[in-house]
Amino acid sequence: MRAQRTQGKDQAGITIPEVMVAACIMAIGLIAVWTATGQCIRLAQAHRETIAATETLMRRVEDCRAAGWNTIVSADSIKANVLQTPAADGSYLNNVEEQITVTPYPPVTPAPTPIIVQRHANGLVEIISQPTAGLYLRSILAVRADLQVTWTSGQNQRKRQRMFSTVISMEGLLR
Numbered sequence: 001m002r003a004q005r006t007q008g009k010d011q012a013g014i015t016i017p018e019v020m021v022a023a024c025i026m027a028i029g030l031i032a033v034w035t036a037t038g039q040c041i042r043l044a045q046a047h048r049e050t051i052a053a054t055e056t057l058m059r060r061v062e063d064c065r066a067a068g069w070n071t072i073v074s075a076d077s078i079k080a081n082v083l084q085t086p087a088a089d090g091s092y093l094n095n096v097e098e099q100i101t102v103t104p105y106p107p108v109t110p111a112p113t114p115i116i117v118q119r120h121a122n123g124l125v126e127i128i129s130q131p132t133a134g135l136y137l138r139s140i141l142a143v144r145a146d147l148q149v150t151w152t153s154g155q156n157q158r159k160r161q162r163m164f165s166t167v168i169s170m171e172g173l174l175r
Contacts, residue, residue, distance in 0.1 A: 042155050052092035053149045053162040059087050060098065060147050061166055069170050072102060073143060075115045075130035083119040093151035095121040099128075105144040105167050142169040 063082045064072050071077040078100055090096040102115040116128035145168055150161045 045155050046153065049093060049151065049153060049160065050162065052089045053096075053151065053160070054164075055089040056087040056093070056096070056098070056149050057147050057162055057164040059089060060100070061145075061164060064100070064145055064147075064166075064168060069168075072145060072168055073115070075117055075127045078102070078115065078117045079125045079127055083117055083125045086119070086123065090149070090151075093149070094154050095152040097121050097150045099148045099150075101146040101148075102143050103146075104140050105142045108140075142167055144168075 060082065064078075067077070067081050071081050083098060083100065087096075087098065090098070098119040100115075100117050104112065112131045113129050115130050117125065118128055119125045144165060146163065146165045148161060148163045150159060152158070153160050
């Protein structure tokens with residue numbers, strides 16, 4: 001007697017539960033890739049905003065240096081000559097506001113009222129404070145200029161800020 005070979009249960013194959021497990025693993029992998037891609041895009045946007053803010057600050061430092069000593073020690077001159085026009089790199093930022101604060105360097109006692117000039121998001125330039133008429137910053141040798149840029153992040157509507165400080169003397173920029 002000979003045994004007949006039959007096709008059937010002894011052949012290997014993929015069952016439906018195995019296919020479902022493989023599909024779930026693939027779906028989890030795709031979701032992870034999708035999430036990581038979204039986070040990378042948000043991170044790139046945040047870096048783009050930070051770079052634009054830094055470039056805005058550097059441009060304003062150069063504007064202050066190029067404007068000369070009589071401009072940087074006068075609130076009216078900062079308003080008219082430095083902050084009157086929007087910074088070119090600021091166009092990449094939402095609701096960008098700029099502020100320049102000028103104080104004597106090294107600090108003196110009693111501390112005078114600082115010069116603070118702010119450019120609002122709507123383009124209005126406003127003098128927040130300035131020294132009293134009896135105290136002029138022109139009579140000192142150097143000032144500290146604190147420049148600040150504030151904007152609303154495009155991705156989560158969160159307020160962000162960058163600051164830069166430098167010392168400017170009658171003879172030019174000190175590092």
